Amino acid sequence: MKADKRTPPWPAKPWLILLAALGALLPAGAATALPSDSEQPIRLNADEAELNNATGVGIYRGDVVMTQGTLEVTGEIMRVYTDDERQVTRIEVEGSPATYRQQPEAGAEYVRARAPRMEYYATGPERIRLLDGATLWQGRNEFKGETIVYDVASERVQADSGGEGKDRIEITLFPNEERDKGNGDDDPGSGE
Numbered sequence: 001m002k003a004d005k006r007t008p009p010w011p012a013k014p015w016l017i018l019l020a021a022l023g024a025l026l027p028a029g030a031a032t033a034l035p036s037d038s039e040q041p042i043r044l045n046a047d048e049a050e051l052n053n054a055t056g057v058g059i060y061r062g063d064v065v066m067t068q069g070t071l072e073v074t075g076e077i078m079r080v081y082t083d084d085e086r087q088v089t090r091i092e093v094e095g096s097p098a099t100y101r102q103q104p105e106a107g108a109e110y111v112r113a114r115a116p117r118m119e120y121y122a123t124g125p126e127r128i129r130l131l132d133g134a135t136l137w138q139g140r141n142e143f144k145g146e147t148i149v150y151d152v153a154s155e156r157v158q159a160d161s162g163g164e165g166k167d168r169i170e171i172t173l174f175p176n177e178e179r180d181k182g183n184g185d186d187d188p189g190s191g192e
Contacts, residue, residue, distance in 0.1 A: 100130075
């Protein structure tokens with residue numbers, strides 16, 4: 001993942017300079033999703049489901065799990081938005097936490113994320129917006145911040161601390177030889 005070099009909508013902060021200087025969190029070329037994922041069926045499991053064909057919105061409640069190939073999104077409440085052709089355009093998730101994982105390419109470690117609220121955009125470009133205290137990681141490398149936007153297509157991460165009085169963003173990067181020792185399954189916040 002490369003740090004986003006565009007000007008953010010909030011005032012420039014020292015972390016933005018650090019983020020730009022770090023360059024990449026994930027291995028080069030590893031952030032795009034497996035091409036076969038978008039060709040797989042979408043599967044949803046939940047305790048309750050409410051579908052509205054007129055609006056193209058489905059609301060799922062209770063231990064919701066959505067999968068499509070290696071893509072998996074989980075949460076307590078999930079809203080799935082579709083276009084006129086019934087293609088998924090956006091997913092909004094609330095959870096304790098909501099989670100995301102996807103394998104970027106065959107044999108690569110999964111990119112994982114968790115946050116109390118999450119928005120996944122399937123189109124224009126594919127990205128994940130993590131809200132209210134988020135963590136994004138692959139292997140042992142991780143970003144933590146109040147808000148994180150991970151642009152899957154361009155391999156960019158943009159993190160925000162949330163402003164005055166909030167915890168600063170944290171970035172942990174390991175050299176290549178160290179990164180290769182991690183199995184990618186560890187949850188950075190679980191103490192495992």
